[in-house]
Amino acid sequence: MRHEYEIAPAPLLDVPLQRTLSLPRRLWQQGWLRKALILLVLGLLWQAAATYTANDLLLPSVSQIGAALIEDTASGELPAKVMVSMGVLLKGYVLGIVLAFVLTTLAVTTQLGRDLLGTLTSMLNPLPPIALLPLALLWFGLGEKSLVFVLVHSVLWPLALNTYAGFMGVSDTLRMAGRNYGLRGLRLVASILIPAALPSILSGLKIGWAFAWRTLIAAELVFGATNGKGGLGWYIYQNRNELFTDKVFAGLAVVIVIGLLVENLVFDTLERVTVKRWGMLR
DSSP: OOGGGOOOOOOOOSSOOOOOOOHHHHHHTOHHHHHHHHHHHHHHHHHHHHHHHOOTTTSOOHHHHHHHHHHHHHHTHHHHHHHHHHHHHHHHHHHHHHHHHHHHHHHHHOHHHHHHHHHHHHHHTTSOGGGGHHHHHHHHOSSHHHHHHHHHHHHHHHHHHHHHHHHHTSOHHHHHHHHHTTOOHHHHIIIIIHHHTHHHHHHHHHHHHHHHHHHHHHHHHHHHHHHSOOSHHHHHHHHHHTTOHHHHHHHHHHHHHHHHHIIIIIIHHHHHHTTTTTTSOO
């Protein structure tokens, strides 16, 4: 070491020290707190509107909705309805996922599969799932099978389109690397295409879940009006007929809460432990 070339760095006396954020600023950085404040503001606006209208039948207050929610939850009525709805939803959702992956696997491996997927999505994707209820009633009768049928339709096409777009976006370098290792057909899809297209697949799963959840509630309203059975949709319809507006809003609140829980606990967790952790998504 030649000491004549050693230069000691000058002290950074003119650079101000970075101060730590204050407690309010640190709290404001928390996303859950900002969302909670938004919900609080919306609740206050709702309470003010209910007080101004002074009509419980038209617009019940937040306290009345909360009391109805607590009452029916404690009695077990709301949890029972939720279990009925979630059981039907999971059946239709899982079946739609299986069919979507079958179609997209055929589409990326064969020309006939690409033509089939393109034709079916062009025909059936614009068709609202609720419009298939009359056919479901004719084919499957009044019961769970009809609900599962419309749920499959609501999940299948958005998931298939997102998955296929993700598969087609996989680089040729990864495809050739897989082929060099002897991967063909299902092995290529499972080992190369699905991991590389995971952000698009998760996006399709989220869209399919949202479509299936709202389709189920709408379908249960119709089936509840027909045969007196169903889950949350029937709960909302029944209380609307009996003019229990607070219970109607309580049912709608449960629908919203379940949607938020699935979105933030299930899908956000999946993204955090997979694509965000691997640097595939910011």
